[in-house]
Amino acid sequence: MKVVKFGGSSLSCAEQLAKVFQIVVSDPERKAVVVSAPGKRDAEDTKVTDLLIECAASYLQGKEDNEAFEAIVGRYESIAKELQLPREVVEGIRASLLQLLNSDRSNPQKYMDAVKASGEDNNAKLIAAYFQFKGVEASYVNPKDAGLLVTDEPGNAQPLPETYESLYRLREHAGIVIFPGFFGFNEEGEIVTFSRSGSDITGSILASGMRADVYENFTDVDAVYSVNPNIIRQPKEIIEITYREMRELSYAGFSVFHDEALMPAFRAGIPVNVKNTNQPDKPGTMIVKERKLTNGPVIGIASDDGFSSIYVSKYLLNREIGFGRRLLNILEDFHLSFEHMPSGIDDISIILRQQQLSESVEEQIVQRIKEELHADDVKVQRDLALIMMVGEGMRETVGTAARASTALARAGVNIEMINQGSSEVSMMFGVKAGDERKAVQAMYEEFFAGVTV
């Protein structure tokens, strides 16, 4: 049994919905379908979710926003028309949305969440109607009725444990389940939305609750790439990757989707198949618990810039018990999370995301480190990029670090930092942001030229 999820771009227009229908009915295993709100039809288009936010914002300021309202309903209308669905479908959507917009606004956050969630909710209703219209047994299921209970954190809801047991019952549901993504209900029965890529989260939770054999995540790419396509033209596609590898790759700004969205599926050990709605016959990428190490030691290379390092040196630092801890204490006072902490004998460097480090925060921190820790020297280096090399094979293969650093040397890239030794599946290199592309290209050249991943 499969749980299938379609993103906004896969549901942007009638033509796409027709594809989705074909995909679902072509495989009787596809039992539950999680849908997003209609996405962009082209680059200039606006997502329904964004229109809803705009509309809700106006209503919260006490003014109606007919333009946005009509634009939203219009999107569903055009789809319904093209699919020749009965008028009632759109009438229902129009009525319920209007009612929602005019509902209690005493809690703006809750109000906003409810309006945003309607994008998916109404789309699910429309799609269910479409399936029925095509003579397939399918029905819209409301997350509340299904028992998708979540914590009361608007925009960052977490599923409650009992949710999974409740969702298991959906296996007994007659016909195909059409399920809206992006939100659940708190214990008071109020709508609460997930974080970004919320539909991925819903799909992942559903797959886990229903104990699906596979969670199919349909997007608009053929597969997860071994490297950022903006850096390498037509990079190798990854056929099979482990959860761990996926997680480490997702870290450094590299991902088709937010890896945390997949955690419920990962935790339940359910394979995730990333596929392309427009190329459903392609195998896509399979994200699994374990894989055989067929290809080279490295499966992917990710990179991200926007890091800074704070260098602290003090004579006999390594004798001073508690120095590192007191240093981290200071960062914590500014609510800074650090990424890495390479250290020499009389020095420690702290690598952290630059956006956390405003000029003024930087000043205060440097000040405090000098005064409280009596450091001999404190320097801040900005604009670093981290390059992450990932692969389950690395820890068994002698010489991976050598190949990588040799490739960087060949490309004339100076290595500012190497961090290896904790993670078994990744190795990290710090370079100047200006060298990021060059560095990634050199490593890709070294590990992927000729190798099929």
Next chain:
Amino acid sequence: MKVVKFGGSSLSCAEQLAKVFQIVVSDPERKAVVVSAPGKRDAEDTKVTDLLIECAASYLQGKEDNEAFEAIVGRYESIAKELQLPREVVEGIRASLLQLLNSDRSNPQKYMDAVKASGEDNNAKLIAAYFQFKGVEASYVNPKDAGLLVTDEPGNAQPLPETYESLYRLREHAGIVIFPGFFGFNEEGEIVTFSRSGSDITGSILASGMRADVYENFTDVDAVYSVNPNIIRQPKEIIEITYREMRELSYAGFSVFHDEALMPAFRAGIPVNVKNTNQPDKPGTMIVKERKLTNGPVIGIASDDGFSSIYVSKYLLNREIGFGRRLLNILEDFHLSFEHMPSGIDDISIILRQQQLSESVEEQIVQRIKEELHADDVKVQRDLALIMMVGEGMRETVGTAARASTALARAGVNIEMINQGSSEVSMMFGVKAGDERKAVQAMYEEFFAGVTV
């Protein structure tokens, strides 16, 4: 003007003292001579300092130790005889030592320090007598009269700031200053000794206070080697090395002497010349503030085993502000100092010296990390070796990490950890203790074969 220091092996017998005399008088710049107590004449021999400790221990238990006492005086006697010094010299030593041993023992620590210090003090008196006997203007100077004031920490005294100004006056001293190493006086006028290699410390303090042009440190090796001679036969000798490089090399169990002993000279920017008493014409090693980068990027390779790593993994660890700090807090509760802290996305490893980590401490720490930090996994790996590659040239040279890791790969050594990015002059590799020799040999092969350092 030069301050010269001779170690115990350079002062173990009359023959050695004759060499010392020749060395000192051969250069009129050699103004002050810091001496240790007579050291071993051969492998089976006992250092005078050790005999003194033995003797003092007995006296503290209320029993005289004539054997040890005679052995001590005997050492000075045999030297004095061979050098044909007047009987009074040894008589004086005998009398003063006897008086010292029978002095107030109410404070055992202070008593022990005073008895230990007499080894250097009496040797300085004997050597001064010898120089005078040879018709050279030289005299014993007592650290108290010279104003060598130190903190009241027996066995770990630190010089007080005013000391340096007082010692400057020694420049005006008539003739050569013969100065006992290893101890100073606290503000109450009591003897307090320095930590190990105490004579090196005295020499370093004297060089700094007297603003010497060079501090000559005479030992029994021709030079500082680029790598441990027990691992590489006849390794390259280092002609010139910077303070920073020396310090980093000294870290990983690598050193002719305790680098901290040289700090007063380093701080004052005084070059330190390590020379061999038995080969005084050899240039030895010059330790300087800055050097020209003539040879390759690497000047030395040091290694040390006996490290453990504590691996901690937890999902979303890198989002948890304060995780690293709380982890270090736990270590601190056990008074553990850590060496390095490589980190992945969901994991942190802590590298620390193994001897700190008893089975029971390990158990408790693992327990607490699991319970208090809710870690998913905590693993301890023992018997790691750290290999430190040092050189001022490294930061300007692209590809040093590549050469090193390639050399290790060629030797079939698996790299457990790489720590680079904080120190500008060193790079650290972690390997299994069993691979230490192989790893150091491979790196030496790579960076020194053919290059003269």
